[in-house]
Amino acid sequence: MATAGKVIKCRAAVAWEPKAPLVMEEIEVAPPQEGEVRIKILYTSLCHTDLFHLLESTDNKGFPTILGHEAAGVVESVGPGVTEFKPGDKVIPNSGCQCRECKFCKSPRTNLCERSWVNDHIEYMSYPKTSFTCRGKPILQFTNTGTLAEYIVIRQIYVVKIDDDAPLDRVCLLGCGVTTGYGAAVNSAGVTPGSVCAVFGLGAVGLAAVMGCKNAGASRIFAVDINEKKFEKAKVFGATDFLNPKAYNKPISEVLIEMTNGGVDFSLECVGNTEVSRLALESCAKGWGLSVLVGYTNTDFSSKPIQLIYGKTWKGTLLGGFKIKDGVPKLVLDYMSGKIMLDEFITQRMKLEQVNDVVKLMKNGECIRCILDMSK
């Protein structure tokens, strides 16, 4: 290609500092080095983790940065040593990675990879090395991706090749939100047929969790959110019961325990709020209840150990427990064969220049997912 081996100048939405609007800038994207892939991003969407970093960061450690970690595109060029990808391949860049060689990748117990940026740089929410510069200044790549840029460079262990016929404007959602929520239910919780589940928080991740519970054969799925506008969509994805905690004068965990005669079998917290995490754990049945923390937060969680001693289990999930290079291509095929829904998550479509409007919509709970078209 005409751009191979050269620096590419292109557009990106840069977060110069916390709590400030994103700024459309011209950036420079370096050519891929050994083991790296440069991808032309065609579609991307924002996730609440992006918003969390932008709006809730208490310091400037992870700035300036280019947000975005849910996207799909095509390979523009590859660096030395890359044999798995070639220009033109359809791919989904990922914030998790799979090298296939480390002890974590070889273990069925985890989807962490020893080479992941998560292991050492989580306080920056970025790998320290970046291929982005703007006006001479390096710009971080949020969660090692930074897909609010027309071109990105990431290591091949973070890139997932997908089916040539996959519609990129929909499967980009498998870069994070849908994979996370769906996998939290089917992998991390291991929801069983006939079980009773509760999903806390009905954004894209929560709705994907509802879909996962349904696909796993749950007999009853409680959708819990303080915004009742979300109940209609939850029903589309398979929820059977709908609860607004604000409609009750006691904790929602007590309501669920009463409604289920002892508690749910599985609960999934998809908000990223530690008080909700606590309620989700406490909603579980004594003896066998399992609660999965899905929503991202870096604040501390508290609970009484007696909850665990009485037989409950508490665990979390990163990217739904999927080993990304194995799991994401299968999810793409599941979508193409109708096993999972993606279209139903998309509530808006906009251009990259409208990114601050998307931030606003998400803050106001008026958006499940907005697909940003990166083309000019």
Next chain:
Amino acid sequence: METEGKVIKCKAAVAWEPGKPLSIEDVEVAPPKAHEVRIKMVASGICHTDWTFLHEVGKTMNPQPFPVVLGHEGAGVVESVGPGVTKMAKGDKVIPLVVPQCGQCERCLSPKTNLCSKNWEKTQQCLLADGTSRITCKNQQVHQFIAISTFSEYTVVPEDNVTKIHPDAPLDRVCLLGCGVSTGYGAAVNTGKVESGSTCAVFGLGAVGLAAVMGCKAAGATRIIAVDINSDKFEIAKTFGATEFANPKDHSKPIQEVLRELTNGGVDYALECVGNVGVMRAAVEACSPAGGVCVMVGWTRMGELTLVSEDILLGKTLKGSYFGGWKSVEAVPKLVQEYLSGKILLDEFVTHRLTLDQINEAFDLMITGKSIRTVIQM
């Protein structure tokens, strides 16, 4: 026997009020009612929960009913049975159980839990199924700790809280299977599901912790790191299978950091056997982020455990169990068999033997860390 159907007068150690030493009293033990069993206690261990109940009210334990006869780790012989009891008869060797197994409720029918829900609320109030107790002293009803009360020469227990064991079982040793040993051992093999070849850390080396070490070894763990602030316990931990020892006081950095360095990232399984929320947090943080499992074994009802959410998000699992996850009525006889066949150790837990009137001395030995288990010969 001439005692059948009659009130028995005997000795018991009564806790009249919180924070005070136990008082050896003459008590009256009523005959068993329907589905109850009266047991002549032969031996009883002393567990930290007994002390906590007595001395930690309002701290790590909710307010509890007094007066009470404590004791929940005992073994004895059936003296008589009430109407409807068919599973055991007088003369049978039995162990009372801290968790019942009715065999009929939803939880008994589930393979995932041992928390029988029958009579749960009454036992937590230290009463029998009909809301009363069978022990009186000076014309006052005395509560029965978790519906058991092994610190009495005779006690009455619901039949679902008793299991019959092998007639050759030495009661002064198998009494430990009533609580501590089963709890620690089961936490490793049932709850944690420790895998062969794994690396484990056990925090706290009392009877429960040592039993957890034994469970990790039985499960085939390759490295078992025993952690305690009292280095005197390391020798006996080795007996039970520990391969390494760490005293937090020997290190200037947090013990979880030490363990992560020792194991190149964290242990596969951590078992907290202290019942302290600070230690629980350290145990969680000592686990490998790649699927590490932390089991809360140590008992605390009121403590608040605070954790970094990211630890859980990245892949650690937290769980806990009560009585090691064993379905009590069917499991304890099997554990007795395992002891008789040499698969599990029990003798090594017994560091002191005392009599009922020396029971306060036994508590002192436990609190000062001088004993693992003291067995009271009734």
